[in-house]
Amino acid sequence: MTSDDVRTRIIATADDLYNARGIQSVGMDELRTAAGVSLKKLYQEFPSKSSIVMAVLERWHASWTEGLDARVRQADAPRDRLLAMFDYLAEWFGQDSFRGCGFINSFAELGAVSPDVAEYARKHKESFQVYVGHLAADAGAPSDLAPQLSILAEGAQTTAAIAGTSDAAGHARRAAEVLVDAALMRPSRRAG
Amino acid sequence: MTSDDVRTRIIATADDLYNARGIQSVGMDELRTAAGVSLKKLYQEFPSKSSIVMAVLERWHASWTEGLDARVRQADAPRDRLLAMFDYLAEWFGQDSFRGCGFINSFAELGAVSPDVAEYARKHKESFQVYVGHLAADAGAPSDLAPQLSILAEGAQTTAAIAGTSDAAGHARRAAEVLVDAALMRPSRRAG
DNA sequence: CAGCGTATAGAACGATCGTTCTCAAAACAA
DNA sequence: TTGTTTTGAGAACGATCGTTCTATACGCTG
Missing domain, CATH: 1.10.10.60 (Homeodomain-like)
Structure with a gap:
């Protein structure tokens, strides 16, 4: 071997x-x-153990980034590409092994005692915001939209983890639709 | 003593x-x-230590609930009361001692190994959603709005904790304004 | 087969965890 | 004062942590 x-x-x-x-x-x-x-x-x-932890964080980052990008590439229209991340979340939340975002969790566990873990978590989340920023820019949305959608995605992750249901992905997606349509000045469809 | x-x-x-x-x-x-x-x-x-942990969780729950409610009561209009929670978040994030939501953190740390901690975190978040639901109902908003605003609040907490800045409260508040106004069918003000 | 180098399983180390025990000092009763 | 009870600080317990060491089994060369 x-x-x-x-x-x-x-x-x-x-x-x-x-x-x-x-x-x-x-x-x-x-x-x-x-x-x-x-x-x-x-x-x-x-x-050391901490080097294993960092290697696992790298694996999580790569897996998340690649999975998200693959899901986004399935959509063509800029608006659909912006919303695709919530479909990705929905798939993720539905997995039996889902127990929340590993970066949120590891930051909560070790962020205060391990600068390496804290910094890696920060960079991972930052790279996600940058990614969403590119999608938003491609859609011609103002720069406010990206952090708002990112916050929705983060909230969906913690809510799904703690509540133990995957409803949060759907709620977040519908909220995102409203925000995106408002940002793009389309009439947003509302569930009457 | x-x-x-x-x-x-x-x-x-x-x-x-x-x-x-x-x-x-x-x-x-x-x-x-x-x-x-x-x-x-x-x-x-x-x-035992776990009994101290549970007592601390109770303290956190009471402190959060009372602080939030006090902040909400400062506002009169239903719309302002719905948005007041994000002002409360902003104040919280600005404190030096802020290191994320204790329930998200303790769930991440112990949720998988301590059923008591997991359940308490779940109930705390559920009670928050119920509270937001009452505010939304008072404003005459459809039932979709409450979970959406809750998710925004959760996302703001994790984002503020990991990024180390309190910007998230402002982003979440502006997103909430759009969602609330859409739900109440008002024209939402956009930062042109 | 003999002899050597490597890899392995797991015993053992010091530190620290949550928890209990010891034992001397303090407080009180009579 | 004297005897009894309560309190106190911290030593000590067994378990487990991350990490290292050792003693044994194995594979190779001649």
């Missing part, structure tokens, strides 16, 4: 465990057992 | 520490020292 295989397996296992139960609740021994790797090999690949 | 004084001081100290650094990062010994109370007295007042 190559070194890359081992690394990948460790990160994938840590991804699952950290997402399901949080970072501090998962010890190195449990990760070692679940990944089927010796403790020595684990520390051969990663110098 | 009465028993109530000791309890109150322990809870107030735990409030500060848990808010600033998270729950799992603060040990009983640190809490004991910061509260100026012997370990024996601490365990005399609370049978």
